[in-house]
Amino acid sequence: MKYQIPRGTYDILPEQSHKWQRIISAFRELAAAYGYEEISTPVFEQAGLFERSSGESSDVVKKEMYRFTDQKGREFALRPEGTAPVARSYLENRMDIGAAVRKLYYIGPMFRYDRPQAGRYRQFQQYGIELIGSDNPYYDAEVISLLWFYLSGLGLAKLRLEINSVGCPNCARDYDAALQDYFRPHLGQLCPDCRQRFELKPRRLLDCKVKTCREIAQGAPSQLDYLDEPCRKHFQDTQHQLELMGIPFTINPRIVRGLDYYTNTAFEVSYEGLGAQNSLAGGGRYNGLLEQIGGKNIPAIGFAGGFERLLLALEEEKVPLGNAPAPELFVVTLGEAAREYVLPYLNKLRLAGIQAEYDPDKNSFKAQLKAADGRRARHALIIGETELAARSVILKDLASGEQQTYPLEPLSVLIEAIRR
Ligand code: AMP
Numbered sequence: 133m134k135y136q137i138p139r140g141t142y143d144i145l146p147e148q149s150h151k152w153q154r155i156i157s158a159f160r161e162l163a164a165a166y167g168y169e170e171i172s173t174p175v176f177e178q179a180g181l182f183e184r185s186s187g188e189s190s191d192v193v194k195k196e197m198y199r200f201t202d203q204k205g206r207e208f209a210l211r212p213e214g215t216a217p218v219a220r221s222y223l224e225n226r227m228d229i230g231a232a233v234r235k236l237y238y239i240g241p242m243f244r245y246d247r248p249q250a251g252r253y254r255q256f257q258q259y260g261i262e263l264i265g266s267d268n269p270y271y272d273a274e275v276i277s278l279l280w281f282y283l284s285g286l287g288l289a290k291l292r293l294e295i296n297s298v299g300c301p302n303c304a305r306d307y308d309a310a311l312q313d314y315f316r317p318h319l320g321q322l323c324p325d326c327r328q329r330f331e332l333k334p335r336r337l338l339d340c341k342v343k344t345c346r347e348i349a350q351g352a353p354s355q356l357d358y359l360d361e362p363c364r365k366h367f368q369d370t371q372h373q374l375e376l377m378g379i380p381f382t383i384n385p386r387i388v389r390g391l392d393y394y395t396n397t398a399f400e401v402s403y404e405g406l407g408a409q410n411s412l413a414g415g416g417r418y419n420g421l422l423e424q425i426g427g428k429n430i431p432a433i434g435f436a437g438g439f440e441r442l443l444l445a446l447e448e449e450k451v452p453l454g455n456a457p458a459p460e461l462f463v464v465t466l467g468e469a470a471r472e473y474v475l476p477y478l479n480k481l482r483l484a485g486i487q488a489e490y491d492p493d494k495n496s497f498k499a500q501l502k503a504a505d506g507r508r509a510r511h512a513l514i515i516g517e518t519e520l521a522a523r524s525v526i527l528k529d530l531a532s533g534e535q536q537t538y539p540l541e542p543l544s545v546l547i548e549a550i551r552r
Contacts, residue, residue: 266431
């Protein structure tokens, strides 16, 4: 083979696409029921948007971003995540005018240069929602509930929801100082990245994936002990709403999320059976982001999840996602006159919503029936010279072998029989 697919990417083959369509439309339907509207932004943006929002020292920006310079020397990046582009679009399109809150959802590819492994790709598909314009903990709970009911509604049982509060910049100041006090004696054992994080963003020390750093981080002080009164109340109110909805959760002070813009609620849903890449989705409040990228101080909350891991989890739990659709009808012709007749006739059936196929490369009756079988068609529709002369067709149920004659026109009688 001369050309190969880029490392860390994959093709969605026709045999798989019905599964994708199923989980994508389930997300669209639920998001719409919750009052969210779809937004689509470009797959590339000015690189500065991500540097400014995610933080220049975040892994996503430092190591994983696909950057490129265009013909005029402008710096762009393939989007590594969806929140900053949606926030950019919200500000640019003045969505703050009018409605108090905007409830948006998106579906689309994201790009990160990371080491590929099961459940981790360089191009992956995310679904996500962003609720912009309110700081009410009611919405924290609403957003979490949408995610929870989406995943559980698909049939996943081994789900785990963990929540935390990372506080506001006011709480973070004291907490950062406490973290530095804790990590200072261990500086020599930390990885080079963490030594940088120690100065720049001590909270990132909690998110490191290196084993020794993780072990040291075990004993670090908890953000929850450093929340100021409004943040503590916000977190309590969010939990109360989750309890009212009967959504099970645990509090995990280690959920800090890797990007700079998070404040208050942070959450993650993981799936037990997935090994290392077991996080299905995550999100949180980002009250600082819109101001950071040039807007007013507008509070917001959202989440993002990956469809690839979701499919892996559904497979692991053996949730049936149906089969690739098979044609309702396979047309079989006998003789030249019938062949002349078939294309206009097929079109009428197709425009009436019947999935109908025909194989013009096969001539004999036997070869055409075999093709119908191969495509797992439900019915064969036989049009021969005798039938044409009598203005009729034969509809054959390919499973039972039963067949019956119908008039060629009007189609309604035949369609009713096919749908029965
Ligand atoms: P994040 O934006 O890193 O919080 O990721 C949110 C969700 O996107 C994760 O829980 C995964 O389901 C998915 N995800 C993130 N990175 C990848 C990746 N490289 N490959 C596949 N899915 C990913």
